[in-house]
Amino acid sequence: MTLNNSKELLLEMKNIHIDGFSDERWHKILKGVDLTLHRGEILGLIGESGAGKSTMGKAAMGYTQPGCKIIKGEINFNGIDLAKLTEFEKRKIWGTKISYVAQSAAASFNPAHRLMDQTISAANRLKINPTDVLKKDAVQLYESLQLPDAENIGDRYPHQVSGGQLQRIMTAMAMSPRPELIIFDEPTTALDVTTQVEVLSAMRSIVDKFNTAAIYITHDLAVVAQMADRIKVLRYGEEVEEAETRDMLSNPKEEYTKSLWSVRSLIKPEETNEDYMLSIKNIDAAYGSSKVLHNVSIDIPKGKTVAIVGESGSGKSTTARVITGLLPQLKGEIIFDGKKLSPKLEQRSKEELRRIQIIFQMPDTAMNPRQTVDEIIGRPIEFYQGIKGKEREAKVIELLKMIELDETFLDRLPSELSGGQKQRICIARALAANPDLIICDEVTSALDQIVQEGILKLLQKLQKDLGVTYIFITHDIATVKAISDEIVVMYQGEVVEQGLKSKILNPPYPDYTELLLSSVPEMDPDWLTNLLNKRSS
Amino acid sequence: MLRLSLGLVTVFAFSVIIFSTFSFLPGDFATEILGQSATKSAVKALRAELGLDKPPVTRYFDWLGNVFQGDFGSSFSGRSKVQGDQGDRSREVVGLIVPRLKNTLFLTGVAAMLAIPLSLILGISAALYRNSYYDRSATGVSLVTVSSPEFFTAYIFILLLATLFPVFPTISNVDEASTLAERFYRTALPVFTLTLITMGHMMRMTRSAIINILSSEYIEMAKLSGASRYEVIVKHALPNAWAPISQVIAINLAYMLIGSVVVEYVFNYQGIGRLMVGSVYNRDLPVVQACALIFASTYVILNLIADLIGIISNPRLLYPK
Numbered sequence: 001m002t003l004n005n006s007k008e009l010l011l012e013m014k015n016i017h018i019d020g021f022s023d024e025r026w027h028k029i030l031k032g033v034d035l036t037l038h039r040g041e042i043l044g045l046i047g048e049s050g051a052g053k054s055t056m057g058k059a060a061m062g063y064t065q066p067g068c069k070i071i072k073g074e075i076n077f078n079g080i081d082l083a084k085l086t087e088f089e090k091r092k093i094w095g096t097k098i099s100y101v102a103q104s105a106a107a108s109f110n111p112a113h114r115l116m117d118q119t120i121s122a123a124n125r126l127k128i129n130p131t132d133v134l135k136k137d138a139v140q141l142y143e144s145l146q147l148p149d150a151e152n153i154g155d156r157y158p159h160q161v162s163g164g165q166l167q168r169i170m171t172a173m174a175m176s177p178r179p180e181l182i183i184f185d186e187p188t189t190a191l192d193v194t195t196q197v198e199v200l201s202a203m204r205s206i207v208d209k210f211n212t213a214a215i216y217i218t219h220d221l222a223v224v225a226q227m228a229d230r231i232k233v234l235r236y237g238e239e240v241e242e243a244e245t246r247d248m249l250s251n252p253k254e255e256y257t258k259s260l261w262s263v264r265s266l267i268k269p270e271e272t273n274e275d276y277m278l279s280i281k282n283i284d285a286a287y288g289s290s291k292v293l294h295n296v297s298i299d300i301p302k303g304k305t306v307a308i309v310g311e312s313g314s315g316k317s318t319t320a321r322v323i324t325g326l327l328p329q330l331k332g333e334i335i336f337d338g339k340k341l342s343p344k345l346e347q348r349s350k351e352e353l354r355r356i357q358i359i360f361q362m363p364d365t366a367m368n369p370r371q372t373v374d375e376i377i378g379r380p381i382e383f384y385q386g387i388k389g390k391e392r393e394a395k396v397i398e399l400l401k402m403i404e405l406d407e408t409f410l411d412r413l414p415s416e417l418s419g420g421q422k423q424r425i426c427i428a429r430a431l432a433a434n435p436d437l438i439i440c441d442e443v444t445s446a447l448d449q450i451v452q453e454g455i456l457k458l459l460q461k462l463q464k465d466l467g468v469t470y471i472f473i474t475h476d477i478a479t480v481k482a483i484s485d486e487i488v489v490m491y492q493g494e495v496v497e498q499g500l501k502s503k504i505l506n507p508p509y510p511d512y513t514e515l516l517l518s519s520v521p522e523m524d525p526d527w528l529t530n531l532l533n534k535r536s537s
Numbered sequence: 538m539l540r541l542s543l544g545l546v547t548v549f550a551f552s553v554i555i556f557s558t559f560s561f562l563p564g565d566f567a568t569e570i571l572g573q574s575a576t577k578s579a580v581k582a583l584r585a586e587l588g589l590d591k592p593p594v595t596r597y598f599d600w601l602g603n604v605f606q607g608d609f610g611s612s613f614s615g616r617s618k619v620q621g622d623q624g625d626r627s628r629e630v631v632g633l634i635v636p637r638l639k640n641t642l643f644l645t646g647v648a649a650m651l652a653i654p655l656s657l658i659l660g661i662s663a664a665l666y667r668n669s670y671y672d673r674s675a676t677g678v679s680l681v682t683v684s685s686p687e688f689f690t691a692y693i694f695i696l697l698l699a700t701l702f703p704v705f706p707t708i709s710n711v712d713e714a715s716t717l718a719e720r721f722y723r724t725a726l727p728v729f730t731l732t733l734i735t736m737g738h739m740m741r742m743t744r745s746a747i748i749n750i751l752s753s754e755y756i757e758m759a760k761l762s763g764a765s766r767y768e769v770i771v772k773h774a775l776p777n778a779w780a781p782i783s784q785v786i787a788i789n790l791a792y793m794l795i796g797s798v799v800v801e802y803v804f805n806y807q808g809i810g811r812l813m814v815g816s817v818y819n820r821d822l823p824v825v826q827a828c829a830l831i832f833a834s835t836y837v838i839l840n841l842i843a844d845l846i847g848i849i850s851n852p853r854l855l856y857p858k
Contacts, residue, residue, distance in 0.1 A: 063761060097763030107754040111853060112776035122762040157852040171760075 008212050010180060011037040011060060016073035018055055018064060018237075019048075029055050029068065030237045039180070040211040044228030044245070046221055046260070048448035049419070052237040057183045057217045062090050062100050078180070095122035098173035101203075103186040109158035115169055116154025123177035134176065141172040144209065145202040164195035168202050175206060182207065184216045188223060192311035192475060193519040200226055200521075201532055219448065221260050222289035222521035226528040235255050245525050259450050268305075268460060270485045270501045276335070277437055277469040278323065279303040283332035284323050292318050293329070294493045300437070305463065307468040307484035307501075309477065309516070315493040316473045320439045321341040323471070324358055339434065354384040357430035360474055361442035363422035367414045373412040373425055399428040402465075403458060420451035427458065431466075439471045444479055456482050477520040481505070489513050540844055542544035544746050544837045552604075553831035554596050557820050559829075590642060593781070609634070609827040612816075630810070630823045634809060638831065640711065641808035644724055645793045648731035652793075653786060656736045660743025676744065679737030684759040687796050691730045700724060709804040729803045732794055735789040742785040748780040780847035791836045 012034040020029045021383045030052045037043050045053045058064060062075055064080030075082040077098065082090060094100075095461040099122065102108040109118055119141075129137075135154070145168040147468045158166060167187055174182050187203065187378050188196040188424035200203070204227055207214050216227045224231055224245075233240040241254050252258050255359060278300040285293040300306050308316045321327040323334060325345035332342040336356070342348055360366040367376055377396045381387050387395060403424040414422055423443060430438050440459070444452040460483065462468060472483055480487060480501075487504040489496040491512045497504060504513065546566035584590045588599070605611070659679075663672040682690070699707040705725040715723070750756065751774055798810030805811075806839045812826035815821075846853045 058761075061761065065757070091763045092763060093763075094760070095764075100758070100761040102754060102758055110755045110759065110773050110777070112773075112850070121764075125763055157856055158857065159853045270683060292855040 007374060008039045009036065010078065011035070011039075012074070012075045012076040013056075013060060014076075016059055016075070016183065016218075017071040018052070018059060019071050020055075020065075020066055020068040022067065023453045030059070032073075033226050033237070033239050035060070035215075035232065037181070037213055037215065039213055041230070042207065042214045042216055042228045044224035044231040045215055045217045045234060046219065046231060047221055047234035047240075048450070050236075051234040052233050053217045053219075054185055056234065057215055058100075060181070060183060060215055061094055061100065063094070071179050077368075088152075090204075095179075096177040097179055098127055098181045098183065099177065099179045101170050101174050101182060101184045101187045103165075104190050105170045105187075106158065106163055106190075108170065109166060111158055113157075114154065115158060115161070117158055119154060119169060119173040120171070120176055126177055138176055141175055141206070144206055145169075146198070147172075162195075164191055164199055167191065167199050169311065171199075171206060175210065175212070178210065180213060182214045184213055184227075186215055186218050189218065189220070193477070193521075194311060194515055196223070196521070197309070197519045197528070197531065200528060203227070204528070205418065207505050220521065221249075222523050222527075224484055225523060225525045226521060233260070245518050249523055249525065253292055255325060259406060259453075265483070268483055268485070272304055272485055273301045275302045276300060276338060278471075279335045280319070280323065281333050281335070283319070283322055283334070284326055284330045285318055286330055291330075291425070292493050293322065296332075296490075296493070296495055298488050298495065298498060300469055300471060301486065303463070303467045304485040305325055305472055305483055306486045306488060307472040307474060307480040308488045308490060309474060309480055310490035311475060311516075313492070314490040316475075316490055316494075317441055317496060319490070320358065320441050320471065320473055323439060324356060350384065354433045355436045356439070357433050357435040357437070358439040359423075359426050359430050359443050362446055363413070363419065363426045363446070365420065366426055367511060369414050372411050372413055373417075376414075377432050380429060384433045395432070402431065402462065403428045414483055418451075420454060423447060423455055424450075427455075427462075431462065431468075435468065435473065437469045441473045442475070443472075445474065445476065452479070459483065477517065489516065540841060542820045543732050544841045547837050548830075548834050551837075552601060552830055553597070555826055555829040555833065556600065557593070559826055576690075600823075604827075604830070609823060612821055612824050621625055625647055630827050633824060634711070634827055634831070636811065637807055637812045639808060640806065641794070641797055642726055643720065644806065645731060645797055646799070647721070647724065648728045648735075652732040652739065654790070656730070656739035656742055656749045657782070659736075659745060660740040661770060661775070662750065663740070663744045664747035664774075665766060667751075670706070672744075676741060679740050681737075682733045683737035683741075685734070687730060687734050687736060687799045690733055691726070691800055694729055695803075696724045698729075707804065709806040711807065723806075724806065725796075727800045727806055730800050730846065734796060735793050739782075739785055739789050739791075741781050743778070746781040746785075747774045750774045750777050776850060779850035783843040783846040783850075784840075787839040791839050793837055794832060815826055 005041055013033070015032045015034060016030050016216040017028070017032055021027075033052070033056055035043070035056065045056060047053045055064070055068065059070065059073075059075065060077075060078075062085060064070055070083055071081060077093070080093075082093070085093075109115070113222075113377075116135060116138060119138045120131065123129065123134050124136075136307045137153060139150050142153060147153050147165055147168055153161065153165070153169070161169070171182075171187070176279055184203065188199050191199060197476035198224065214227075214267050216224055218224050228245050229243050230242065232242040233248075233254070235256055240256050241248075241252070243253075248257070279298070281297050283296040284291065285296075296315070296319060298306070298308070298319070298364060308319060310316050318327065322329050322343075323350055325341070325343065328345075334343070336352065340348045341352060345353075374393075374396055378392055378401055381392050381395050396410065400406055400409055405421065405424060405428075409417075409421075414425070417425065426443075443459075447455060456479065459470065463470065472480070474480060484501050486499060488498045489504065489510075489512065496510055496512050505517065508520075509517065518535075521527060524530075560769075581590070588596060612630050612633055659675055663675045666672050685693075695707050698704050706723055707726065708721045709727055711720050711723055747770060751769075756769060756773055761770050764773065795810075796810055798814060800806070801808040801810040802814060809828055809831065813825060816824035816828070
């Protein structure tokens with residue numbers, strides 16, 4: 001991350017307007033955004049979903065997604081206006097002069113071809129270097145991206161390597177033709193924090209090495225702080241502010257920019273008690289023949305929040321499935337409010353089912369798209385409490401008020417709600433059963449920072465008013481700090497430790513907790529550099 | 538291996554179904570040929586001669602055992618007592634079926650070689666120029682051909698290419714002596730019919746399989762790395778579309794074989810379909826059973842091949858983690 005002094009202009013986008021077609025009409029996605037980028041410079045584009053940052057990034061290549069079109073504006077790349085080029089002319093620039101690194105590497109590699117062939121395909125199109133030279137170069141790129149077995153990893157197919165490795169191979173693929181500009185579109189969003197650190201440092205060093213200019217798109221300010229020289233904040237398709245990274249972090253001008261890290265400022269005083277709502281003891285569980293939980297024991301105090309943290313594959317969600325009875329355990333027992341729960345869902349009583357509710361990560365898929373809000377919330381009221389007619393409707397409205405919505409939402413379908421509203425409806429649906437324990441499975445991961453804050457505050461308020469107990473499954477440490485009383489750290493199907501928040505988040509740590517906590521990006525532009533220095537020493 | 542044994546089980550199950558269906562059919566060969574007025578003893582004698590008096594289960598296992606040895610038994614018809622065919626005593630089913638099966642395979646083979654490449658090309662190009670006039674007319678026309686029954690299509694061809702413009706013959710009778718060119722010429726109309734009725738489905742499925750893949754992220758990635766439209770379709774979309782496409786082709790080849798029953802009848806072609814229809818008329822059980830078993834096995838084999846292509850074309854199944 002060296003500040004570039006030569007200031008030779010590489011890309012200049014002026015007054016970009018882009019419209020997108022959805023729901024039978026045209027919407028404005030970008031409303032006149034400017035952007036300049038110099039050679040060797042990294043610009044961070046940040047904003048929430050729907051801010052237009054991804055559209056802007058793709059527009060820098062002169063590309064728009066199907067159903068979108070550039071209405072107005074200039075995209076001067078090296079003095080050529082990309083907006084005026086034909087598809088055929090643009091193809092000569094794509095992949096070779098400007099390359100693109102997508103968010104989900106797993107979905108962005110063609111499953112039918114070997115990684116090496118895909119890595120060099122764009123450079124091959126240039127016909128400057130013969131294939132074997134390109135392959136050697138690719139191996140070197142793999143090496144400098146610290147991929148294991150760089151010599152042979154290219155012979156594998158995409159499904160044979162991990163997500164973090166794929167993301168680095170995609171960076172190698174973008175770098176292979178030595179482009180002048182790389183667009184990184186949320187390249188680490190889908191990765192675990194511990195993997196994210198490795199990928200970030202690999203990407204940063206390689207971009208530095210070849211002095212390539214880059215646009216780095218993300219919604220995570222702490223991540224972009226490690227990568228970018230300058231940061232531009234977008235919202236609703238317009239620019240909010242732009243500043244050098246250090247200035248932006250130390251002195252954000254706009255209220256909106258400050259709110260981007262609002263979740264990180266939520267704090268909850270921790271409390272606990274010895275009266276357990278739920279205890280699971282020595283649980284083993286497996287999917288088919290692969291065992292995923294090993295001797296897991298967790299205690300959940302009444303009326304408190306226990307956060308279960310860990311990377312993907314650590315068994316967090318499986319634990320939730322065992323508690324709800326969706327996946328009967330092989331061994332061990334579940335004690336709920338002093339009574340043993342039967343492992344199988346079918347053998348639990350309606351009352352037991354009512355008392356444990358779950359809220360899922362993706363509100364989009366957790367609701368029937370053809371049911372109105374009234375039906376979604378009304379059904380558990382009818383099913384568990386047998387309340388019908390006028391009384392039921394009053395109850396639904398009461399619940400809507402509780403989640404800070406009102407009766408105007410009764411007849412809406414899920415498709416007519418925003419992401420945050422959908423998650424609120426899911427919360428109301430869980431509350432409709434009047435439960436004692438709610439399992440929140442990554443409930444805020446799919447939401448924007450500000451919306452996250454709202455949901456977390458709502459959950460806290462509901463706990464205070466109703467005394468409900470939460471199990472909060474998440475991989476996001478900031479969320480954990482904001483909401484939990486106790487923390488359980490899981491790794492590879494085992495509990496690493498359980499304890500009060502203050503105990504877990506303060507030294508001394510077991511090795512894994514240390515790795516996990518130190519990998520969480522901080523709002524300090526030197527964080528990554530310091531961390532890497534510390535780890536290598 | 539598992540698929541192969543599953544396939545065998547399927548064929549076996551088919552054989553049971555086929556055998557029992559025909560066994561429980563009302564009436565039997567004996568009463569059929571001897572007529573309503575036949576004496577009970579005559580019927581009984583003929584039944585004994587044909588082995589029809591044994592319990593069905595025994596007959597089934599006798600039959601199955603012979604089938605495994607390549608012996609499909611003897612045809613009921615073609616016996617001395619049967620109309621025509623004097624003197625020529627009971628013909629072997631195998632001898633009866635093999636030449637006709639060859640004819641049918643020739644007919645469907647030619648049709649398949651015409652239909653498969655054509656529908657792939659049409660399907661891929663329709664996907665390439667999606668929503669163009671070409672695409673719309675191609676999908677529109679294919680819908681018409683899929684919806685028309687095969688005898689209707691056959692008669693349209695007869696009307697156009699044999700009656701109004703007499704280019705091809707309406708009767709496709711070939712025999713051992715026919716040369717290859719002669720065969721092509723005589724079977725032109727049935728081949729066209731079979732091609733047309735199956736092509737629409739294959740073309741539409743190819744198109745939609747590719748379009749389905751075109752919306753995936755790796756296609757956008759390929760575009761953004763500068764791949765041309767042709768390259769995107771052929772190099773990036775097609776390799777991932779083989780599994781669904783081969784399934785559709787398998788189904789259509791099987792359909793072609795079954796469709797040949799009607800088409801052979803219309804064009805009076807000496808194939809296995811016509812043989813089967815004729816044998817059903819005569820309650821000639823061994824022949825009908827053999828034909829049905831052949832149809833069923835072809836279906837299973839074709840699906841097996843399609844599954845195999847699906848596995849070979851998918852590295853995820855070919856190379857485990």
